Amino acid sequence: MKSRVTISDVAKAAGVSNSAVSYALNGKAGVSEQTRDKVLSVASRMGWRPNRAAKALSDASTRTVGLVLTYDTAVLSIESYTMELIAGLTAEFEKAGYSLLVRSSSSRRHELAVLREWVAAGAVDAVLLMNVELGDPRIELFREHPRMPVLLLCDESLSGGLPALSDNGRAATHLVVDYCHGLGHRRIARVAGSEQMGHTFIRDNAFREESAAFGMDYLCLHADYSPESGDRCTRRLLSLPQPPSAIVYDSDVMALAALKAAASMGVRVPDDLSIISWDDSFMCRMSSPGVTALNRDVVARGRKAAGMLIDLAEGRTVQPHAEVADDLIVRGSSAPVGDECVGVEVAV
Amino acid sequence: MKSRVTISDVAKAAGVSNSAVSYALNGKAGVSEQTRDKVLSVASRMGWRPNRAAKALSDASTRTVGLVLTYDTAVLSIESYTMELIAGLTAEFEKAGYSLLVRSSSSRRHELAVLREWVAAGAVDAVLLMNVELGDPRIELFREHPRMPVLLLCDESLSGGLPALSDNGRAATHLVVDYCHGLGHRRIARVAGSEQMGHTFIRDNAFREESAAFGMDYLCLHADYSPESGDRCTRRLLSLPQPPSAIVYDSDVMALAALKAAASMGVRVPDDLSIISWDDSFMCRMSSPGVTALNRDVVARGRKAAGMLIDLAEGRTVQPHAEVADDLIVRGSSAPVGDECVGVEVAV
DNA sequence: TTGTAAGCGTTATCAC
DNA sequence: GTGATAACGCTTACAA
Numbered sequence: 001m002k003s004r005v006t007i008s009d010v011a012k013a014a015g016v017s018n019s020a021v022s023y024a025l026n027g028k029a030g031v032s033e034q035t036r037d038k039v040l041s042v043a044s045r046m047g048w049r050p051n052r053a054a055k056a057l058s059d060a061s062t063r064t065v066g067l068v069l070t071y072d073t074a075v076l077s078i079e080s081y082t083m084e085l086i087a088g089l090t091a092e093f094e095k096a097g098y099s100l101l102v103r104s105s106s107s108r109r110h111e112l113a114v115l116r117e118w119v120a121a122g123a124v125d126a127v128l129l130m131n132v133e134l135g136d137p138r139i140e141l142f143r144e145h146p147r148m149p150v151l152l153l154c155d156e157s158l159s160g161g162l163p164a165l166s167d168n169g170r171a172a173t174h175l176v177v178d179y180c181h182g183l184g185h186r187r188i189a190r191v192a193g194s195e196q197m198g199h200t201f202i203r204d205n206a207f208r209e210e211s212a213a214f215g216m217d218y219l220c221l222h223a224d225y226s227p228e229s230g231d232r233c234t235r236r237l238l239s240l241p242q243p244p245s246a247i248v249y250d251s252d253v254m255a256l257a258a259l260k261a262a263a264s265m266g267v268r269v270p271d272d273l274s275i276i277s278w279d280d281s282f283m284c285r286m287s288s289p290g291v292t293a294l295n296r297d298v299v300a301r302g303r304k305a306a307g308m309l310i311d312l313a314e315g316r317t318v319q320p321h322a323e324v325a326d327d328l329i330v331r332g333s334s335a336p337v338g339d340e341c342v343g344v345e346v347a348v
Numbered sequence: 349m350k351s352r353v354t355i356s357d358v359a360k361a362a363g364v365s366n367s368a369v370s371y372a373l374n375g376k377a378g379v380s381e382q383t384r385d386k387v388l389s390v391a392s393r394m395g396w397r398p399n400r401a402a403k404a405l406s407d408a409s410t411r412t413v414g415l416v417l418t419y420d421t422a423v424l425s426i427e428s429y430t431m432e433l434i435a436g437l438t439a440e441f442e443k444a445g446y447s448l449l450v451r452s453s454s455s456r457r458h459e460l461a462v463l464r465e466w467v468a469a470g471a472v473d474a475v476l477l478m479n480v481e482l483g484d485p486r487i488e489l490f491r492e493h494p495r496m497p498v499l500l501l502c503d504e505s506l507s508g509g510l511p512a513l514s515d516n517g518r519a520a521t522h523l524v525v526d527y528c529h530g531l532g533h534r535r536i537a538r539v540a541g542s543e544q545m546g547h548t549f550i551r552d553n554a555f556r557e558e559s560a561a562f563g564m565d566y567l568c569l570h571a572d573y574s575p576e577s578g579d580r581c582t583r584r585l586l587s588l589p590q591p592p593s594a595i596v597y598d599s600d601v602m603a604l605a606a607l608k609a610a611a612s613m614g615v616r617v618p619d620d621l622s623i624i625s626w627d628d629s630f631m632c633r634m635s636s637p638g639v640t641a642l643n644r645d646v647v648a649r650g651r652k653a654a655g656m657l658i659d660l661a662e663g664r665t666v667q668p669h670a671e672v673a674d675d676l677i678v679r680g681s682s683a684p685v686g687d688e689c690v691g692v693e694v695a696v
Numbered sequence: 697t698t699g700t701a702a703g704c705g706t707t708a709t710c711a712c
Numbered sequence: 713g714t715g716a717t718a719a720c721g722c723t724t725a726c727a728a
Contacts, residue, residue: 006705050469
């Protein structure tokens with residue numbers, strides 16, 4: 001395995017010592033300009049590149065950040081969240097020469113094992129945790145290992161004191177509820193995601209508080225992000241004696257299922273029912289009517305997370321952040337409540 | 349940085365030498381059962397885990413496979429291909445304790461630089477190349493560096509002799525053309541992706557040959573996967589003196605755009621026009637009518653690729669493979685050509 | 697069966 | 713300014 005060019009090879013070729021080469025290549029003081037130039041030219045001529053493993057062993061840094069993906073293969077091909085996040089992360093990492101180390105886990109227990117191994121093996125310089133749950137055992141793991149920097153993608157209130165990048169659920173909730181209120185809706189509902197998820201918890205509370213503040217009726221059903229559950233919950237809500245005039249869905253998939261469910265029940269969208277999706281996607285654009293959706297810049301969030309992770313990996317402290325702002329993209333699925341003619345007149 | 353447990357720590361605690369510990373922990377001969385047991389129990393009590401960097405330096409293996417993502421952020425949130433591939437890859441890697449190292453590149457040149465660095469730094473044990481283009485410079489790079497195992501996701505005929513996992517474009521093309529022919533279509537068209545892409549090249553040829561073999565008229569337009577280009581090409585095709593009765597789209601996004609374009613031109617789908625998408629997705633299921641689509645099991649392909657990459661990384665040779673079969677999911681967007689009443693009668 | 701020691705490629709601490 | 717040399721943690725001849 002002697003094919004790669006090492007520092008010793010360069011040193012020999014340049015007729016200097018290993019340390020001189022090291023200093024020269026790292027731009028450190030300790031060598032004359034003359035030898036530095038010679039070393040640099042020889043090194044580049046020989047095609048020297050630092051060996052990753054040796055560097056990692058020597059200075060205990062890998063320039064790598066770890067991410068464990070927990071797949072629900074059914075959700076995988078539908079949700080673009082993870083891919084956009086990875087795009088943002090790696091785009092920002094690229095500037096600093098960091099890599100993303102990805103593993104997948106079939107269960108929370110297995111994920112914990114992977115994380116523990118990373119900590120013990122020094123395989124990564126920092127770890128990103130997504131899909132934080134209430135009482136998430138990963139939080140305790142990293143509190144026990146303060147030497148391994150970690151960033152949680154969740155609300156600051158859920159991170160147990162660990163650095164967090166908030167998904168901004170409260171601000172977004174205000175945006176959505178305020179929008180519904182502005183359209184005249186006074187009876188709204190929400191089809192939420194899994195109750196264990198930290199972001200669901202945050203949104204649950206935020207929706208309850210916001211709707212109360214606006215004096216609106218609010219009802220929440222918990223589903224599982226599947227189109228079937230979106231369909232089921234929509235039917236339940238629309239069958240109530242006093243059905244809501246607007247429903248917010250925690251995912252675009254459920255919102256699209258709702259669009260179909262409403263149609264099959266003879267409920268007109270947006271005349272009788274406004275539908276709003278928490279996540280925007282190409283599907284929301286292409287459906288008829290288009291679905292009003294919260295536009296979360298997940299790529300930007302990934303970039304932000306990457307910056308924070310690099311800071312943490314290099315020993316700098318970071319403040320919990322929530323500065324990536326969301327906005328609402330209004331499409332045909334939402335409209336003023338009540339008599340649609342009045343609504344149209346007002347809008348025009 | 350002395351917080352982690354090393355082999356020396358274990359050796360000291362167990363009262364044996366470093367090498368005894370190493371042998372014991374790696375299940376190698378050279379220690380008595382007695383000392384092996386003692387070492388194992390001491391090691392697990394102390395929570396010893398092998399240090400990644402040290403192992404990598406010592407045996408020049410990282411148990412890591414590299415993947416460079418080249419993002420088109422517009423496509424990113426729409427296409428699930430990459431995410432599904434990563435899911436399959438990491439799921440299979442997990443069994444063997446391999447990790448996926450991900451970087452992103454903004455340009456082909458930058459990707460080449462990343463790959464070169466990986467080769468020189470020994471950062472990964474193998475590399476996966478996707479989106480192979482005609483005359484792809486990456487092929488030459490890896491032919492120059494035969495020590496770095498590589499797997500190309502493309503047709504065997506494009507890989508320049510390097511190991512390849514075919515995306516099976518020919519077989520799938522036959523499936524699609526045969527299906528169209530069976531429905532009575534004799535004038536078909538295709539809205540293809542970028543002409544530089546290897547898979548486009550393969551499909552171009554395969555479609556030409558298959559349609560000729562069936563004695564069908566075939567016309568192909570090259571687009572760029574964007575909804576706008578899908579719309580534009582569809583309008584052009586439908587404005588021909590003798591428009592096709594079936595159009596195959598290289599992506600679901602373009603197929604969905606076509607659905608809208610046809611509707612706005614008063615062309616009925618599937619009565620006047622059958623639409624078939626090369627990629628299946630949730631959108632194809634949810635649209636009205638649903639879009640007939642080629643169902644490529646990308647996750648399975650990822651698993652297969654992972655297995656081959658591990659073989660390559662560990663020095664075993666692999667055969668070019670194309671065994672992941674595709675199938676066609678028929679939905680409402682395709683139907684027998686001509687008088688739709690006849691078609692319905694036949695179908696019922 | 698066991699322990700000693702060299703080597704992997706860097707970085708960093710020393711003498712000189 | 714320069715060049716030996718130790719250290720990082722592990723594997724593996726080789727010697728005992």
